[in-house]
Amino acid sequence: MSAPVSALPQNVFMDRWALEPKTQRVWGVNHAGWFTLMGIGGGVFLLGRIFDITLEAGRVLGLPIVDVVSFVTIAIGGLILIADLGRPLQAWRAFRNVRVSIISWGAWADLVFLTFGGLLMLPDLTFGDSTPFSGLGWDSHATSGIGRVMLVLASIAAVVVMVYAGAVLARPRSIPYWHSVAIPIQFLASSLAMAMATLMLIVVLDGGDVTRSELLATAGLTAVLLVTIVVHLSTRTTAPGKKESIERLTRGSLRGTFLYAAVGAGTVLPIVLGLLALGFDGGAREVLAVLTLPLLVVGGFLLRLDTLRAGIYPPVVSLLEAAQR
Amino acid sequence: MTRWGMVIDLGRCIGCQACTVACKVENQSPVDAWYAPVVEYEVGRYPDAQMAYLPMLCNHCTDAPCIKACPSGALHRRDDGIVIADEEICIGARACMTACPYGALHLHEGRSGELLGDGTRNTPSILERYAHERHIEGTVSKCTYCAHRIDFGTEHGLTPGIDPEATPACVVTCPTECRVFGDLDDPDSPVSRYVVEHGPTGVLRPDARTGATTAYVGLP
Numbered sequence: 001m002s003a004p005v006s007a008l009p010q011n012v013f014m015d016r017w018a019l020e021p022k023t024q025r026v027w028g029v030n031h032a033g034w035f036t037l038m039g040i041g042g043g044v045f046l047l048g049r050i051f052d053i054t055l056e057a058g059r060v061l062g063l064p065i066v067d068v069v070s071f072v073t074i075a076i077g078g079l080i081l082i083a084d085l086g087r088p089l090q091a092w093r094a095f096r097n098v099r100v101s102i103i104s105w106g107a108w109a110d111l112v113f114l115t116f117g118g119l120l121m122l123p124d125l126t127f128g129d130s131t132p133f134s135g136l137g138w139d140s141h142a143t144s145g146i147g148r149v150m151l152v153l154a155s156i157a158a159v160v161v162m163v164y165a166g167a168v169l170a171r172p173r174s175i176p177y178w179h180s181v182a183i184p185i186q187f188l189a190s191s192l193a194m195a196m197a198t199l200m201l202i203v204v205l206d207g208g209d210v211t212r213s214e215l216l217a218t219a220g221l222t223a224v225l226l227v228t229i230v231v232h233l234s235t236r237t238t239a240p241g242k243k244e245s246i247e248r249l250t251r252g253s254l255r256g257t258f259l260y261a262a263v264g265a266g267t268v269l270p271i272v273l274g275l276l277a278l279g280f281d282g283g284a285r286e287v288l289a290v291l292t293l294p295l296l297v298v299g300g301f302l303l304r305l306d307t308l309r310a311g312i313y314p315p316v317v318s319l320l321e322a323a324q325r
Numbered sequence: 326m327t328r329w330g331m332v333i334d335l336g337r338c339i340g341c342q343a344c345t346v347a348c349k350v351e352n353q354s355p356v357d358a359w360y361a362p363v364v365e366y367e368v369g370r371y372p373d374a375q376m377a378y379l380p381m382l383c384n385h386c387t388d389a390p391c392i393k394a395c396p397s398g399a400l401h402r403r404d405d406g407i408v409i410a411d412e413e414i415c416i417g418a419r420a421c422m423t424a425c426p427y428g429a430l431h432l433h434e435g436r437s438g439e440l441l442g443d444g445t446r447n448t449p450s451i452l453e454r455y456a457h458e459r460h461i462e463g464t465v466s467k468c469t470y471c472a473h474r475i476d477f478g479t480e481h482g483l484t485p486g487i488d489p490e491a492t493p494a495c496v497v498t499c500p501t502e503c504r505v506f507g508d509l510d511d512p513d514s515p516v517s518r519y520v521v522e523h524g525p526t527g528v529l530r531p532d533a534r535t536g537a538t539t540a541y542v543g544l545p
Contacts, residue, residue: 007445008440009358009434009440010422010432010434011357011422011428011432013428013429014357014359014362014428019364019366022428024422026419026422027419085416085418085463086418086419086432086433086462086463086464087416087461091416093397093399094397094416094418096396096397096414097395097396097398100393101393101394103395103420168394169423171424172390172424172425172533173426173532173533174390174423174425174530176532313426316379316426316530317379317529317545318545
């Protein structure tokens, strides 16, 4: 009987035969979870402002519901990240190495976003007839100078929050499948597509109409995601490590969750639904638009999880050359 | 300027794992962490097949991906080139583990006792219990080229790579002298002379472009 994976050390090089390709065991479900939540949160904040949904959609306790959704998803993502650390109580140290570490940039971006994104909407907080923070000198519309500064800072932070997870994977050369600009582009496109679908749901729940531009944005962003996935799967296909990753994703154990679920149901189908919805008005358009959300979110999560699970280190020396020696 | 480095001659390694054990004893690494494992593999085809051995350890890279990945600054390079993981500062993000192409970083997962085939662990030995307590749970540790021995030696006028007390335990222990240690910037150091006499050398995963200071003679 072999030991369950959870019982094995996370360092896969401790397995006996280190000259075989090895699958990383360090990052998994928790990381895919916070990658997904932070992607949605950053995208909702940004696209909500760009598409003028934030200030037109409904409010909860006086706060724009779009900003609340964004704030809460990023906060939950951050909590998952912290809980996954080996020493969660030392999480503050993640801010220290901003000179070289992308994770440190991300930690700062999370903090900046939660601070300024939170402060920006705070004056609108309403309890009954009371608005205890209304005298702060700005509002969630960012009409004042200080409000605009907060909005800019929160928006920049939202972009970093969406991008940095992919950049963390793409930077080192250790895992060839990850070491590509395609990974951060995939994560960004997926984040924006999930966010757009979330915003369409908010619009529908608020009794509004889903616009043509919102549908086109969802379909377009998802199409960018699809193109980057296809390009990434079809380039450098024989590179050691990446070859094994692609095989696992397209023909191996991850075929079902990646090819059928993340790509088929989570990427191709939302494009079809989004384009199909353009041909309808009223209820049918809204149903089709809202249907893209669960598909994109589940697909986005599986995309991230399978990207992590397909992280394979090539052998430290080439077995082929060794065999021919 | 001193820049410590190691050359491992694969033609001399007989796979005895003495370096692995010497490192374990010297550094008291956590139970699942082996800073200096020797990997066994097969080369050739029957009837000309034979076993080959690949001693591995931290490559103390000049462009170390683990340092760039670490958000807390727990990983840093000393002036003499040795890459150190400071467990006091480490937060257990493990980005270094995914960034290292050599699997040189080890998370202390709080386990003690040897892992058995069914996933359970046996009762930890006294040594394992000591190692468990010596390290901080949830943090990452790694080979330091036995920096404590090097520092002790240099403080006492000894020469790392020549005097055993100032040389990494794996190098001192190796019965075939397949590991050679010394100052890469000193042309008269044992490691520099060995490269001149027995080179050329290669590094593991050259595609990773890490600037490894651990090099190998006879790498396939």
